[in-house]
Amino acid sequence: MSGGPYQPHPEQPDRGSSATTDVELIWIEKRLEHWIRFGRIAAERILSRRTRVVSFRQGACLAFVQWSASDYGTVRSRIDILRCVGQGDAYTTVPFVRPGGDLLLSIKGWPRVQRVLQAIDAVEAAGIDACDAAPEHWRHVHNRITVGEAPRGYTRERHEAWLKRQATGL
Template sequence: MARGPAGKAPSRNSRTEIELIWIEQRLEHWIRFGRIAGERILSRKTRVVSFRPDAIIALVRWSANDYGTVHSRIDILRAVRSGEPYTTAPFVRPGGELLLSIQGWPKVRKVIEAIDQVEAAGLDPCDIAPEHWRHVHNRLSAGEPARDYTIERHQAWLKRKALGE
């Protein structure tokens, strides 16, 4: 885990910033889910979005060349509070608590399907238990299917959260 000066995460207005890039058929970075708190447009192809502390965010990165996809990756992370330790991630400043990090289009597609399943259950992926994203990461890394996130699991998470974990 990286830390800023004196062992603390840089404040930078206490927001996590993510650089999004779109170069048609070559390079794309996009937010699959997350509540954007601010945005700066740097150019026609680049913008920076910011998130409040504790926001859960899914960042998809994809690149290709003349022969097809070269790299695909999805990271789901929690935006850190000032002073918290964090993991660095490309295009994420300062970094975040990494809940899931999957590479390779077949596995990335399975993560997107897991996100779609949460949304089909009528839930916002930003609001579900962070442990679910760790579960999805671990199961897919082991080549196993992840369990669905159900309303019952979500209700248990909300009760645990209300107790202060």
Template sequence: MRTTVELLWIEGRIERWIRFGHIVQETIKSRSRRTVGFDPGAVFAFVRWTASDYGTVESRIDILRAVIRGEAYATVPCVAPGGESLLHISGWPKVEAVLAVIDRIEALGIAPEDVCPDHWRHVHHRLTAGLTPRPYTKARHAAWLKRREIET
């Protein structure tokens, strides 16, 4: 069972895009619409932005883990069936803060989809509380990789 995400890009009006994640399937429906798929267990970031004549109506980022058949999941618009929510942030200033966290992780040479899921939860909680998240480090990542190795 793959998790699919409906993407749309209408310049200046609606933008739904993937910030990171390993896409394993893509179906182009038109110049502005496509569907992408993720294997079970894959982590990805889905950004949604919508504007009207009067400015931004919606800006959100969700970092989700694609679920395995039978697992519980959260429903998210445009994501079928849904995913395990690691982070859900609304409001452009906080969305920008998450994008900056992702940029800093990539600057370390770490793929954001390989980051410890607990870190994304930490970022969610800190930003929701109006606090600055602690940075992800190479040492933390090495510890996560060892933990993951032991758990499997």
């Protein structure tokens, strides 16, 4: 055994107080596309012409879209909305997201993904940054779309109520 300081394994970075959540974005036109629909990016590293890694701070909310196709059409489509976690917090693993996050919404299949994108557009049309919407809203959207129902709209009044609950610690 070595007596030196602990060195984290390269694939498992030290999750200290300044830990971030990293998302690998890939863009191969009409084949494989990963992109961020919303989220406040804290840092970015370009790995190649087609690949980069974006980082988000603890507590940040983001929407990550994954889409791939073959010569015969769409093979896979998925959207995940998650809140970035800190050291010691429980998290759910998501492909291309390290380490993972508090999963608020996870939808697969292009028609359903489009409905989530429309729900995001509706939040933004109400003048609210989707990053700041209540986590419960994204869970609601997930549940309603999963069962084939229309989600309830996120209004300015609902957002103000969320901000008041947050301010009082409820």
